[in-house]
Structure formats: structure tokens, C-alpha cells
Amino acid sequence: MIKNFLSSNIDDAQRKFIQDIVDLGLSFYKGDIRENLVIKYKDNDNLIALIEEDLPYKEGKSLENLFKDLEQICKYSISQSDPRYMAFPDTGNSLAGIISDILKVFLNQNLIAVDRSAPIATFVEIQVLLWLRQLIGYSFNSLTKTNSLSDIGGMWTSGGNMSNHIAMMVALNYMFPSIKEKGIFSLEKKPSIVLAKDIAHFSFKSAALALGLGEKNIIWTSTTENYTSNIDNIRKTLLNTPKDKSPFMLICVAGNCRTTSIDNIIQMRRIADDFGLWLHVDACHGGNLLFSKTKKQMLKGIELADSVSLDPHKGLFLTYPSSYIFFKDPKALTIFSRYPSKTLSGDVYDLGLITPFYGSKGFESLKLWLLIKNLGVDGIGKLIDQRNALNAEMTHLLRNTSLFTFLNTNTFYRVAFIFFPDYLRNSFYQKITQKVLSIEKGISLINKYTELFCEALYKNGKVVFDRFSLPDFNNNLGLNYNGKLTVMGMAIGQHDLTNKIKEDIINEVKKIGSQYSIQFEKELNFLHTYSEENSRNDISPASW
Numbered sequence: 001m002i003k004n005f006l007s008s009n010i011d012d013a014q015r016k017f018i019q020d021i022v023d024l025g026l027s028f029y030k031g032d033i034r035e036n037l038v039i040k041y042k043d044n045d046n047l048i049a050l051i052e053e054d055l056p057y058k059e060g061k062s063l064e065n066l067f068k069d070l071e072q073i074c075k076y077s078i079s080q081s082d083p084r085y086m087a088f089p090d091t092g093n094s095l096a097g098i099i100s101d102i103l104k105v106f107l108n109q110n111l112i113a114v115d116r117s118a119p120i121a122t123f124v125e126i127q128v129l130l131w132l133r134q135l136i137g138y139s140f141n142s143l144t145k146t147n148s149l150s151d152i153g154g155m156w157t158s159g160g161n162m163s164n165h166i167a168m169m170v171a172l173n174y175m176f177p178s179i180k181e182k183g184i185f186s187l188e189k190k191p192s193i194v195l196a197k198d199i200a201h202f203s204f205k206s207a208a209l210a211l212g213l214g215e216k217n218i219i220w221t222s223t224t225e226n227y228t229s230n231i232d233n234i235r236k237t238l239l240n241t242p243k244d245k246s247p248f249m250l251i252c253v254a255g256n257c258r259t260t261s262i263d264n265i266i267q268m269r270r271i272a273d274d275f276g277l278w279l280h281v282d283a284c285h286g287g288n289l290l291f292s293k294t295k296k297q298m299l300k301g302i303e304l305a306d307s308v309s310l311d312p313h314k315g316l317f318l319t320y321p322s323s324y325i326f327f328k329d330p331k332a333l334t335i336f337s338r339y340p341s342k343t344l345s346g347d348v349y350d351l352g353l354i355t356p357f358y359g360s361k362g363f364e365s366l367k368l369w370l371l372i373k374n375l376g377v378d379g380i381g382k383l384i385d386q387r388n389a390l391n392a393e394m395t396h397l398l399r400n401t402s403l404f405t406f407l408n409t410n411t412f413y414r415v416a417f418i419f420f421p422d423y424l425r426n427s428f429y430q431k432i433t434q435k436v437l438s439i440e441k442g443i444s445l446i447n448k449y450t451e452l453f454c455e456a457l458y459k460n461g462k463v464v465f466d467r468f469s470l471p472d473f474n475n476n477l478g479l480n481y482n483g484k485l486t487v488m489g490m491a492i493g494q495h496d497l498t499n500k501i502k503e504d505i506i507n508e509v510k511k512i513g514s515q516y517s518i519q520f521e522k523e524l525n526f527l528h529t530y531s532e533e534n535s536r537n538d539i540s541p542a543s544w
Contacts, residue, residue: 038464
């Protein structure tokens, strides 16, 4: 029987079991254990049935006997590294990232402090933070000239949600310094944030609720036909701010989670300056473009932001979790320190003093550190450029199926579209013109078959698109419909696909598309059979 605890005497059985686990992980990456499907689909009830059991009070099972349980988990997990997975760009398949994740578990460092917790790991994380500040265009020092915690100006977090929470908390305290002592209720006016509806990440609304600002103190602005923040509407809205509100933070979206469209950062900076606002750039999707020589100009002006959030686990081939938040003022995080004087000291580098919400945390920055050292900024940038070109190619191949209407132009790695076959359009629009079909019922029909098509792909397990809700701001359907559509999203995280994989993807799309085109046509021609009984609520975080 394998010993349950590692010690300095690692025996052959333990070594072999660890190797078996690595081989199991490799089998998952390769696809063998999941039968070469992106996902071997089971519904929630069946998954629960596989896992549910009474709390094991008595002597447990040996690790050898639990190996089959681990195999089962692998068998029914979704593979975001599979090239046919196109819901999100989170491939997590860089070898540098994977081996770092393996090694960090063995190292088990706690980055709350240097002494007795994470001696060299602390400086690896600080180095990564300094590198990313440099890429953004913020002031930075070399590691040897970083004299205190107040020089760092950033921190690792578990995801973009938390990074954006911390950005708002810092902005709130920075813009209203009295609340540290007196609290938010001491303010004469209600602190408010300004952001575009339908494209801003759900984390900002969540943060406003969690930080006590309240949902009613979110100032929503409109969105352009290109799915970017409407500059003119922001300015007009701020000029007419209710007297009881005090806007303090403007959200600039550098790659939204639905279409990855990027706001004009320089224009957003001008508005922030004109109205005395903190400018936060949410670059969790777009931030990977900082590595590209050809695409970095899409983020022109990012160095002017007061804070920037980045998510390497979204577009830099790293596993979860890997997110960062940065501040133009390197001292911004020190306001939350338990010992403010220590953040200015030249001999204190305990990151836990400047990481709000986090005490103990693991050595997660190792993987980005190793990836950058392995590929270099230019090497990563070339992969990003290749991925952008690949996404443009795959979008073109999808268009050529004549099965879809696209709602946006693919900016760098995400495009939104609906299931609406070309050959059905004349009949569809004719029925609307003749008032046989109302616009609302026509939209419901499109939504239904977009959902059915997308879910059929997912359950077959060979191709996976995202599914969420999005308005047709550019009126691509020509119906002047102001509500939200059920849409699919394609986001390719891979930097390369073989011709065989591309062909397999398109063939599966055409196969399922053909089946639902026939059903769509029948229902369009016999409208009395229409029902919404198959409708489901949105399931993707892109809709949250």
C-alpha cells in the first residue's frame, strides 16, 4: 500500500504513483481518457450521481483504489486545451505553465511573507509585477533598485473578478481618503461608478454591491454599434449627474468578454480628467496584446490609466489562477497595510502587507515568470499575432458555411454570432413584412435555434462554442430590435490549428447546422407549431 504522506524518504511506490498521476494528466491533455472529445457530456443529475456519497467516517480507501475515482473525474472534465474548444481562450497548455504548477505544489510556498514563508518566491513574484508594470508603460524599477513595498504598485489575484474589486476599493479610498477613518456613510454624496451597459464585466456591479456603494449608484451609459463605450453619451451623462451622486471611477473596457472590442483609452482618459475621475482599464482580455509589437497600439494610452487589470490565464496559455491588478501610483496599495511604516522600509518585502483580501497565497506567479523567461516577450507576441490571424481565418470559415449572422467584427480573438441560415432569410423577412410573423416571435425563433444548435454541438462533445446574451447594436438582423439575442461566441485560445482540425470543426458545424436548418425551416413554415419549451437560461459567465 502506498504511504499517504511524503517525507525525505520517498519510496518507489510513491514515486510511481506520482508518475501515474502525471500520466493521467497527460492522458487528459492528449484526449485518450475523454475518448478524444472536448467533453464527454453528462447532465447534472448524472454527474451528481457519480459523485454523491455519505461522508466517509470509517477508514478510507487506499490511494491505489481511489485512482479510478480520479480517472472518472478526468473522463468527465471539459478540456479547454483541446483545439476544438472555442468558448473561451483559456487554453492553459504552455509547458512552462504546467510544469510550474506541478513544481509549486511541491514547493508549497506562502507568499504572505519572506522569512519563514516564501524567501525566494517573494522576489520572483515582485519581478513579475515589475515586468508587467514595464509592459503597461508605468514607472518601474529593476528588482535590485526596488527599495520597498511602496515601489511595487501591483499584486497577484485569483481572477479578473477580484482584480476589479480591488481596483474599485483602491479608487474609492484614493478619491475619498476620509472613509478610511470615518467610513463611506460619512460622505455627503453617494460615491458612484460610471460604466457602459451590456459590455462591462459583471465584476464591477458585484464590487459595487460588496463595497457598499449600492446598485443604484452605478451610472450606466450606452454602448456603440461596435460594442465599445459611447464617449459622447458618457460625457452627456456626467454633465447631468444627479445632485446626490459623486462619480469617482470611470471604467474603460479593453476587450470585453462578449466581443473583445476595445475602448478608445485616450478619449476615456480625457473624460476622466475633465470630470476628475479615476480611470480604470479592464484589460483582462486585451492585456495580452501588450506582448505584441503589431497589436500593442490597440491599447494606446493604457499607461495613462490609474489602474489596470490583467488576466494571464485568459490569453497567455497559463492555467488558472493568474490575474494581476496594477496602479499608476506605486504606493496605492499601501493604504490598506496593517503597518504603513513597514511599506516604506527598505528591508521589508512581505507582500501580505499590501495585498487586501489576501493573507496566505500560493506561488502562482511562478508560471508567468517561467513563461516569460522561456519564450521572451517577443516570442509570446508572435504567438499572439498567430492566434489573431487564426481567429480571423476561423471566422471566415464559419461565415462561408452560410449558417450564421455575425454581430461584430473579430477584433482579436472573439466573435459573436447567431444561427440564422442564409437560405431561410427571404422567407423569414417576407413573413415579417406580411405580418404573418411578428418581430418578437421571429427573434424568439432565432434565439431558440441558436440555443438548440449550440447545445447540440456541446453535448456531442466535438466542438464547443460559448453561449450568452447580447443586443444587436449594429442592427445586423435589420429588425431594429432593442432587446437581447441569444448568441454564440467563438474565442480561439490556440495559436495554431492543423488543417485536419479546422476541417473537422467545420464539418461538425455543418452537420449539426444542417439538422437544425431543416427544423428551423419547418417551424418557420408552420408557425403554429412554435413553442419555447426548450428554452434555457443563459449559462455562460459572459452573460453575468
